[in-house]
Amino acid sequence: MxxxxxxxxxxxxxxxxxxxxxxxxxxxxxxxxxxxxxxxxxxxxxxxxxxxxxxxxxxxxxxxxxxxxxxxxxxxxxxxxxxxxxxxxxxxxxxxxxxxxxxxxxxxxxxxxxxxxxxxxxxxxxxxxxxxxxxPGSSRAVGDLGWMLFKTHRLKEGVELLEEAEGRLGPDIGFSMTLGTLRAELFEYEEARRRYEAAIAGARSEGYSRFVSVAYYNLSLLESRFRNWDRALAAADKSLAAEARSSGYLARGELRLRRMELDAALADFTSAFGVDTTPLARLGLAEAALASGRLDEALAWVREVEVLEEHPWMASFGTDPESFAMDLHELLWEIHRGRAELEKLRPKRDFRDALVSWVRYLARSLRALWHEGLFRRHARSVAASYAREGADLPAAAHAYQAFLWYPRKAARYLGMARALEEARVPGSRPSNDLEAARLARDPRAIREALAALDPVWERDLAEEGLGTLAEILSRRGGKAEARAVLERLWTLNPGALARRGFSVPAALVLDAAPEVPARTRRSLLRRLRALGLEPESPSDSRAAPGAFELRLRLDRSGAEFSLVQRASGSVLRRGSATFGSDYGAYEVAEFVFREVNSGR
Structure with a gap:
């Protein structure tokens, strides 16, 4: 894909x-x-x-x-x-x-x-x-027409137009830039790179730093498409060195999201927001917040974009209303689905809270389903647009996304897309293997595909694969296997669990002061067990399974915890809270759940 x-x-x-x-x-x-x-x-x-x-x-x-x-x-x-x-x-x-x-x-x-x-x-x-x-000699009109042909997926026509004009009117950095973009969309790496480098050299000779910055941004996208991750990052850095534009920050932020460097990605998207005149930085901030498990924050960023009625910025960007709507609804689908899972999982204070929570869970699930439907509808429209112009690879890739509700049909489009892509980008095979394994719900194939991913640059895909594997194993009753997968997932990204309906699994060592009522202790153990924390007494020689241990201490007015890596004894996370003298099991359980599963 x-x-x-x-x-x-x-x-x-x-x-x-x-x-x-x-x-x-x-x-x-x-x-x-x-x-x-x-x-x-x-x-x-x-x-x-x-x-x-x-x-x-x-x-x-x-x-x-x-x-x-x-x-x-x-x-x-x-x-x-x-x-x-x-x-x-x-x-x-x-x-x-x-x-x-x-x-x-x-x-x-x-x-x-x-x-x-x-x-x-x-x-x-x-x-x-x-x-x-x-x-016929208007270079401006030729360049703009070539760009519009790109935006309407008439890639070969755009190439022919610009190359003919280049031969007739002479070299032009604008022609070179757009030819690079057209060639990139045609998966012609060497020619696309050559065109971008020519555009950069020409713009430098003219002292046009903004053009250099944008050209390096485009080059970063090209290198990313062909899995040349280090080159992509270097090009993004050069884009920012030429001029600190939002596009350079956005490209680098996306690359850092791939590596699950969430704080660094957030910093880049924040920098982009400071200089951006488009909604793209807000969507980047939403993506970073979603990855970190801060779903309400992610939703707030997307809503700022959702209310916009006009998007004149698209004139200079390689997107269109259908593609942009597809991306927007995909993000909203993921956010609302995560908020529903989080609501379902969180500790409940009492029966009334549980009832209100169930209604909230249902409402969020319906919103997620609504946005998923819109995402798939727009994906189908984009696929048809590419297909009309003979762009087979993006047509098949978008059709795959459009028909995921129909696994057999989706598998057919995935097969078409990956055959076309792997012929041009051999390095895409591991990610395509993972996508096929997730579609087939095949745990063994998912594990094999995960092992083949780039351990640095495809951590975002590893998160998706581990999340799917945990869902499959938990539904099939593989408790020990699911625990091991969730431990790997938490280590990769702590914010990935709760939005998928999981909490970090760990052995629980509870140390409660004598003044803590026995009823509170019993209720707390029941609530924490529901979150996947297995009670273990400090004096018990039989250790609960798992790689993590949660040490929780209660006193008269509050609680403190530390999450420990058993093998090394290192503290992965710690926290404390003061509740007052009349606190109960709910306050402690909610505090532990929130702190150990946050993506900070």
Whole structure:
């Protein structure tokens, strides 16, 4: 299967006309049509420069009314709206200007850009072709069209367009960048890398540090796709060295998530959030929180993205609304499923709390099921989009995700996807073996696949495999085997257990002060046993099974614990809490459960 990743930047974000007053000055360099129109434009420019956008818009609307045959007021008003990210309003103005002068390529370029910001790729393509019919030498239009062909999965057409233009118009760093992205999507590693390196060299010679940064980011994604992990990390570092953009932090954060370096990944996503103008950093923060088991935090980050109605940032990123919706609903599915499992597992205070918890568990499970359904629906749509353009590998990979509810059908698509991928990326075989074993629910095959994974760079996949193996073994009654798997999973990532419905298994050594009521001790032992903690007396020569030991001490007002690795005696985690003199078993059980299973 192709790697799981969020989004990729394909070309450097195109610089817009930065402010209305600059455009007006450029008009002023030419003879004004009438003094009155020039005066209105100057007033609008002054208002915009003073951040009075409403006043500037009113002046330009007045100019449109006074000079209905002149397209300039509509173009300026459209630029004003674009500067405020009001792309639907801007498009209306540009279309009005086009109706007055249908052959002005500047206006047509603005229309194509606006359609791109509105994620109407086909309309953008139509206008870019119009520009090239009028001006075949427009490098800007060629580059934008090549990018739009990438976004609509017309990979070979995009390559042909850009290579023909390159031969006709000469080398162009934008052409090289997009050709690298197209070749990467076609799994042509050497040519993609060559194109990115050419784009980097050209941008350096021009002193274009932002372009260098984005090109290294793209190169990092290419290396990651082909399992060249160390090269991918080096490219992400070089991206940040060129310019500290969010894309570089996002790429490095994703790589660190692969290695389960959760604190480092969180730091990178936090840095990206500080400079990001897209929702991607929030989704990265959500992923890091989810991996750490902080599900409410993850949900809060995703909800900030979920409420957004427009996504103009996609114009410069290698995604589309369907793919983005698929990723968003997959994340929400995982979060709500984890919150349901956590609710089911947590200790309950009393019967009323248990009843409320059951209702909450049911509601969260239904939300998870809803988002899973939406994820699979969008995956089916993305698969169909790739299939229409003959992109067989991503089509099969997305179809596999779409039909996981139907294992036989899913297995067929997985077989197609892995055959195509392994022919191009031989290093993908272990991860594909693991995916096939998880789909077949085959414990032996899962163990074999886990053993073949990269021990450093595929720890995220190891977590998925161990989680699936623990679920299978626990349902089949393999208590000792499941315990060993959960111990491995906790060692890899403590935050991975509770969201899968498990707590860390350990031998329990309880040391309670005499003043702790016997009823509290009995109730506590019952609650902790339900979490997988097997009681063991310090004086008992028969040790409970397992690699971990939880030493819990109770006194009159609180509790303290230490989780110990039995073989080495090292303390893996410790904590303490003060409850007050009237605490009961519930408070202690909830404290232990929360602390030993947190992903900090």
């Amino acid at each position: 192709t790697e799981r990743r969020r989004l990729k930047v394909g070309v450097a974000a195109r610089s817009r006309i930065p402010a209305l007053f600059l455009l007006v000055l450029s008009f002023a360099a030419a003879p004004a049509q009438t003094p009155d129109l020039g005066a209105l434009e100057a007033r609008a420019a002054a208002a915009a420069e003073a951040n009075d956008y409403g006043g500037a818009a009113a002046i330009l609307r007045e100019a449109r009314a006074l000079f209905p045959e002149n397209p300039r007021p509509a173009v300026l008003l459209g630029d004003l709206y674009t500067d405020r990210s009001l792309h639907a309003l801007a498009l209306d103005e540009y279309l009005a200007a086009e109706s007055l002068d249908p052959t002005d390529t500047g206006t047509l370029q603005r229309i194509a850009d606006s359609y791109g910001y509105l994620n109407r790729e086909e309309d953008s393509i139509r206008y870019l072709r119009k520009i090239l019919d009028l001006d």
